[in-house]
Amino acid sequence: MDRILQSLIDIVGEKAVSNHAEEIWYYARDPGVMPPHEPDYVVAPRTTEEVQRIVQLANRERIPIVPMGNGMALTGLVIPLKGGIVLDMKRMDRILEVNERGRYVIVEGGTSQGKLKSYLEDHYPHLRHSIPDAPAATTIAANVAIHGQGRLTQQYGFNSDMVTGLEVVLPTGEVCRIGSCSMGPYWFSKGPTLPDLSGLFLGWLGTTGIITKVGIRLYPRKKMRDVEIFVTDRDDLVADIVYRVTHTEMVEDITVWFQPKPLMFKDNNHITIYLTGDTDEELEFKRLMIWDALREFIDSKDGGFMSVQPLKPMLLEMPQRGIAAFADVPKGGGFEYSGPITLVDQYPMYAEKVKQLASKYNVVYAGTARIISGGHAMMFGISFAFNRADPDMIDRVRRAVHEATEFALDLGGIPWKPNIHEQKLAMERMDPNTLRLMKMIKQNLDPQGIMNPGNWEVG
Numbered sequence: 001m002d003r004i005l006q007s008l009i010d011i012v013g014e015k016a017v018s019n020h021a022e023e024i025w026y027y028a029r030d031p032g033v034m035p036p037h038e039p040d041y042v043v044a045p046r047t048t049e050e051v052q053r054i055v056q057l058a059n060r061e062r063i064p065i066v067p068m069g070n071g072m073a074l075t076g077l078v079i080p081l082k083g084g085i086v087l088d089m090k091r092m093d094r095i096l097e098v099n100e101r102g103r104y105v106i107v108e109g110g111t112s113q114g115k116l117k118s119y120l121e122d123h124y125p126h127l128r129h130s131i132p133d134a135p136a137a138t139t140i141a142a143n144v145a146i147h148g149q150g151r152l153t154q155q156y157g158f159n160s161d162m163v164t165g166l167e168v169v170l171p172t173g174e175v176c177r178i179g180s181c182s183m184g185p186y187w188f189s190k191g192p193t194l195p196d197l198s199g200l201f202l203g204w205l206g207t208t209g210i211i212t213k214v215g216i217r218l219y220p221r222k223k224m225r226d227v228e229i230f231v232t233d234r235d236d237l238v239a240d241i242v243y244r245v246t247h248t249e250m251v252e253d254i255t256v257w258f259q260p261k262p263l264m265f266k267d268n269n270h271i272t273i274y275l276t277g278d279t280d281e282e283l284e285f286k287r288l289m290i291w292d293a294l295r296e297f298i299d300s301k302d303g304g305f306m307s308v309q310p311l312k313p314m315l316l317e318m319p320q321r322g323i324a325a326f327a328d329v330p331k332g333g334g335f336e337y338s339g340p341i342t343l344v345d346q347y348p349m350y351a352e353k354v355k356q357l358a359s360k361y362n363v364v365y366a367g368t369a370r371i372i373s374g375g376h377a378m379m380f381g382i383s384f385a386f387n388r389a390d391p392d393m394i395d396r397v398r399r400a401v402h403e404a405t406e407f408a409l410d411l412g413g414i415p416w417k418p419n420i421h422e423q424k425l426a427m428e429r430m431d432p433n434t435l436r437l438m439k440m441i442k443q444n445l446d447p448q449g450i451m452n453p454g455n456w457e458v459g
């Protein structure tokens, strides 16, 4: 038997390692448009110690390691570009501690969003975390590793801003704790007032270490939740509308979306506004504040509230599964998006560009803007659907997404969960001293270059 395979079996047991063709095929790809590449081994550890021993083995043998949650980032970030080991984290899924008064939870590095959601619903029904609209099987650690966003991002920032502590296996095999948990038993702060070392791991796409435990903030779950949709056909008014709504500080979340199909949505921008409250009066008060903030647009007939009734159950779902239905418009179930982070003021230019690209590459589009931290920025999702059985359509989507990212970078945006081509584009534009700093960090943390190689390849 292969020596490496035997060593991996010695660490995690026979059932948690594979180099069989079926598994290798599956772990070579993700659901997006990036081409597959096969790993040599797939390993599913159960403990931090096992992760540590696998990393030590990989270091000795100079084998690449790609940490993987559920592989749903869509931009090829878990495709093992240089082979080696895919480290499937999903068996490390224990919820370790909830500090109710401190409003934080500590989970293992493969815990899914869905598992934490149902655990809180069962045991702490008055607490919640910021759930992304990604499938429920996606993992919390991966989401913060890529600076994901969830339902509470409008109020509290990126999901990575909500991290309260990390346990990381460094690329050289040491286990390291980040934040208040590095000095005592409590996981209430990832950084302040210490130097905030979490930045060495968040946003690095698994290239600087493997998160084996993560603490995240919990927030009050109000008794009621409701949704309104404000509609306007004027792209140029969207930033102003968002500004007025966020200025009330009354809303849980805001997403803006437009899509040509079904026809009832065509040519309109839909500003979905989520409200929460503990009583009917609280909810009604917030609703009135928002109506008041938008009265001017209603009076000028530039916008108005539409009936949400048929859409309401879908809109209030967490995660919102209806989003994935877009993938079925051309049949064949695929979609890909570029999601640059940029200023809300640039909404009209992005909206225009999505439509242009869809027409140029003959693909179906949807545009979504997720508002971040009360309007400091937005994630503008430029999405194109494709048929998985149509290689030409996949190629057109790939080129459209690439052009969308170039456009965003030209406008001063920054890419979110960039694929390897987008990472290169970003690094080409980056201040050379910033790039040098990234290189120093990367080379010091991962001297053998074994962690998710091909990504954030700074030199």
Ligand SMILES: Cc1cc2nc3c(=O)[nH]c(=O)nc-3n(C[C@H](O)[C@H](O)[C@H](O)COP(=O)(O)OP(=O)(O)OC[C@H]3O[C@@H](n4cnc5c(N)ncnc54)[C@H](O)[C@@H]3O)c2cc1C
Residues within 6 Å of the ligand: 066, 067, 068, 069, 070, 071, 072, 073, 074, 077, 078, 089, 109, 110, 131, 132, 133, 134, 135, 137, 138, 139, 140, 141, 142, 143, 145, 146, 147, 148, 149, 150, 204, 205, 206, 207, 209, 210, 211, 212, 323, 324, 452
């Ligand atoms: C329909 C749909 C809707 C979506 N909506 C949202 C949304 O609303 N918000 C949002 O943020 N995203 C969204 N996404 C994108 C994505 O699915 C999520 O960000 C999700 O959290 C990714 O988790 P994952 O476990 O699949 O990550 P993976 O794809 O497995 O990993 C992502 C990255 O993290 C790294 N990584 C994984 N685990 C670890 C670890 N333990 N330590 C270090 N690095 C690690 C990987 O190497 C990779 O670079 C959506 C995707 C789909 C398909």
